Amino acid sequence: MPLTFRKSFRIFPGVRLNINKKSWSLTFGSGDGPKHTYSSTGRRTTSMDLPGPFGYRTTTRRR
Secondary structure (H helix, E strand, C coil): CCCEEEEEEEEECCEEEEEEEEEEEEEEEEEEEEEEEEECCCCCEEEEEECCHEEEEEHHHHH
16 A cells, blocks of 8 residues: 655635645635635646535646
C-alpha cells in the first residue's frame, strides 16, 4: 500500500491552502455556496452541492 502526503491549512475563514506531494491549491468558499479551487498545475475546479435529487456537481477546466 503506497503512502500519500496531503495537508490542508485554513488560512482565513473560507480560504484553505491544500498541499500534496506534487502540487498545492487554494480553495475559496465555504458553507452552502460554491467552492472554487485553483491548483498550481493549472486546474480550476468549481463544485457545489445542489438541492434535491441533483446532488453534488463539479466542473473542471485546465489552463
